[in-house]
Amino acid sequence: MGRRILITGLDTFWGGRVAAALEADAGVEMVLGMGTGTPSVPLERTEYVRADSSYSLLARIVKATQVDTIVHTFLVVDSSAMSARAMHEINVIGTMNLLAAAGAADSSVRQVVVKSSSLVYGANPADPAWFSEDTPRSRPARSRLERSLVEVEGYVRDFTESNPEVTVSMLRFANVLGREITTPISRNLARGVMPCVAGFDPLIQFVAEDDAVRCLEAVVLGSIGGTYNVAGDGKIPVSEVASIGGARRLPISPLLTRQVAAPLIRLGWLDLPGELESLLRFGRGIDTSKLKATGFEFSTSSAGAVARCAETIRLRKAVGPHLAPYRYDADVEAFFKHSPAIVRSPAPLKTRSARSATAAGTARAARSTPHS
Amino acid sequence: MVPDPARGELRPDPARRSDVDEWGRSERWRHVARQVGGCYYRRWFRVEWEGIANVPLEGGALLVANHGGALPADAPMIMQGIEEQLGRPVYGLADSFFRTVPVVGTIWSRAGGVPAHPDNAQRILSDHGRLALVFPEGEKGPSKLVSERYRLRRFGRGGFVEAAMRAGVPIVPIAVVGSEESMPILLRLPRAARALKLPYLPVTVNHLLLGPVLGSIVHLPAKFRFRVLEPVTFDVEPGLAKYERGRVMDEAEAIRQHLQEALYDMLSQRRSIWFG
Numbered sequence: 001m002g003r004r005i006l007i008t009g010l011d012t013f014w015g016g017r018v019a020a021a022l023e024a025d026a027g028v029e030m031v032l033g034m035g036t037g038t039p040s041v042p043l044e045r046t047e048y049v050r051a052d053s054s055y056s057l058l059a060r061i062v063k064a065t066q067v068d069t070i071v072h073t074f075l076v077v078d079s080s081a082m083s084a085r086a087m088h089e090i091n092v093i094g095t096m097n098l099l100a101a102a103g104a105a106d107s108s109v110r111q112v113v114v115k116s117s118s119l120v121y122g123a124n125p126a127d128p129a130w131f132s133e134d135t136p137r138s139r140p141a142r143s144r145l146e147r148s149l150v151e152v153e154g155y156v157r158d159f160t161e162s163n164p165e166v167t168v169s170m171l172r173f174a175n176v177l178g179r180e181i182t183t184p185i186s187r188n189l190a191r192g193v194m195p196c197v198a199g200f201d202p203l204i205q206f207v208a209e210d211d212a213v214r215c216l217e218a219v220v221l222g223s224i225g226g227t228y229n230v231a232g233d234g235k236i237p238v239s240e241v242a243s244i245g246g247a248r249r250l251p252i253s254p255l256l257t258r259q260v261a262a263p264l265i266r267l268g269w270l271d272l273p274g275e276l277e278s279l280l281r282f283g284r285g286i287d288t289s290k291l292k293a294t295g296f297e298f299s300t301s302s303a304g305a306v307a308r309c310a311e312t313i314r315l316r317k318a319v320g321p322h323l324a325p326y327r328y329d330a331d332v333e334a335f336f337k338h339s340p341a342i343v344r345s346p347a348p349l350k351t352r353s354a355r356s357a358t359a360a361g362t363a364r365a366a367r368s369t370p371h372s
Numbered sequence: 373m374v375p376d377p378a379r380g381e382l383r384p385d386p387a388r389r390s391d392v393d394e395w396g397r398s399e400r401w402r403h404v405a406r407q408v409g410g411c412y413y414r415r416w417f418r419v420e421w422e423g424i425a426n427v428p429l430e431g432g433a434l435l436v437a438n439h440g441g442a443l444p445a446d447a448p449m450i451m452q453g454i455e456e457q458l459g460r461p462v463y464g465l466a467d468s469f470f471r472t473v474p475v476v477g478t479i480w481s482r483a484g485g486v487p488a489h490p491d492n493a494q495r496i497l498s499d500h501g502r503l504a505l506v507f508p509e510g511e512k513g514p515s516k517l518v519s520e521r522y523r524l525r526r527f528g529r530g531g532f533v534e535a536a537m538r539a540g541v542p543i544v545p546i547a548v549v550g551s552e553e554s555m556p557i558l559l560r561l562p563r564a565a566r567a568l569k570l571p572y573l574p575v576t577v578n579h580l581l582l583g584p585v586l587g588s589i590v591h592l593p594a595k596f597r598f599r600v601l602e603p604v605t606f607d608v609e610p611g612l613a614k615y616e617r618g619r620v621m622d623e624a625e626a627i628r629q630h631l632q633e634a635l636y637d638m639l640s641q642r643r644s645i646w647f648g
Contacts, residue, residue, distance in 0.1 A: 128492050129487070130491065199477070233385070240389050
């Protein structure tokens with residue numbers, strides 16, 4: 001029997017892309033996505049359930065579908081995206097419910113993958129140049145977002161201890177950039193500005209979106225447990241991010257930074273959530289040697305991830321939004337997936353090796369060696 | 373230089389636009405720093421070395437020196453001298469306070485400064501096999517009054533010995549004479565320092581002579597002498613998480629004593645503060 005996988009946040013970039021990658025694998029029997037909105041990526045055979053963000057429904061779904069893997073991609077890592085309360089609800093309460101469902105008495109779940117963030121390390125002056133997975137934060141988390149992610153990781157650790165039969169994988173991603181994903185930094189670059197704190201030019205790290213998706217895929221399909229840092233090679237100064245991204249630097253006063261930036265943010269000239277501000281002051285580096293030791297290879301470096309984002313911005317400037325936006329229509333999807341009128345070919349699935357060049361979105365990414 | 377992946381040097385990345393390395397150091401900035409530092413090195417402080425052959429020509433080593441003068445010039449001068457004479461880059465480990473200061477922190481980092489963190493030391497010394505410079509007195513060194521000059525403070529909690537043991541590299545002590553007189557502190561203003569969130573706020577001889585602005589950045593032209601002592605090696609297994617506390621403290625104290633004696637010896641031979 002193949003894998004039965006449940007993905008949270010199917011309507012976000014992450015959930016959609018990971019579902020697209022996993023449903024193309026012959027070893028995966030069923031992919032079920034949950035989300036609050038509508039999926040933004042066309043999906044072949046992934047089933048979709050709309051649910052509220054705190055997953056009160058989840059225990060029933062897990063029981064009814066007998067999934068063996070839960071991929072938890074729906075964690076908010078951008079504090080400007082929503083109110084602190086909504087973020088707490090999604091990150092902390094959502095994860096708590098999810099783990100409760102996964103750890104229920106007769107649960108079928110054997111692997112839980114959590115998409116965390118390098119924000120759990122913070123960005124402080126006393127930080128080491130590189131954080132390894134077990135380096136502690138140098139100062140306790142103060143912002144709501146960081147606190148919520150630290151809390152989430154605490155729940156995941158507790159879950160790992162009390163459910164030794166479940167493989168738990170926690171991936172801490174550096175800032176993600178690429179062709180499709182929208183983050184505060186990519187929005188700034190698209191406007192042609194890169195905010196910085198005047199007098200500071202710290203080193204920061206990025207991971208290309210394709211590498212991030214491939215990494216989640218590799219961890220799920222290879223059943224790799226443990227906590228891993230995920231980031232492209234090298235660190236680059238903020239000034240270089242601006243120059244690769246073709247943006248002008250916008251220095252903001254190092255004193256009263258929030259107050260000075262607030263009107264610019266209000267006017268929509270700038271994106272500067274609190275966690276980005278501390279990153280632009282002190283930078284952060286995470287050591288990925290543990291992940292590389294599992295055989296995973298990155299297709300590009302930190303600078304390469306910025307370059308990919310810059311390419312897309314240039315293309316959009318030249319020809320407008322070149323990709324037709326996908327519109328989810330529940331009836332159409334249900335028709336294609338379940339109607340007896342559809343003629344289904346006997347071998348609809350490609351094997352892992354054969355689809356390397358066609359898997360949605362990962363076309364240009366070099367494949368890592370399969371770990372199965 | 374040919375990149376060596378074993379030493380953490382990455383393959384050249386075509387997407388990169390600057391030469392800033394993973395520590396924030398840039399050889400372009402280092403070059404500028406060497407041009408400026410060279411003037412100070414040759415004309416102003418007229419640096420002279422004794423026993424520079426004790427600095428290893430390859431492999432990691434932890435350089436340990438005494439610290440003095442309100443705005444210590446000893447760190448850039450040691451880095452300058454070793455880069456000029458041995459052609460080896462030196463990473464200066466210093467308090468992370470530097471990182472919180474706009475502009476200064478960035479220049480410091482581009483010119484080879486690294487926050488003193490055990491993980492950073494391990495990476496530079498062991499993984500990359502490079503030279504790191506550290507002042508174990510910390511801020512207690514440069515903040516001491518002129519009346520206490522050349523009397524070494526406590527060497528922290530021996531963290532530098534532990535870092536060298538863990539990395540399996542020797543410690544090379546360097547005795548510095550001259551830096552104390554380049555910016556001697558007459559008194560400290562602890563309340564004002566706290567209010568400004570500075571580690572210390574001194575009133576120096578330079579302030580009296582040159583005023584509050586120039587006096588804060590211009591050093592007096594004291595003659596600098598560096599004496600490199602015999603490297604100290606430790607017969608312990610590298611890579612352990614912890615080393616015996618007592619042993620670490622004893623080694624740290626021995627190095628401190630050794631440096632203190634070298635300083636007294638150098639001072640007893642010094643005829644003039646300005647001409648050496």
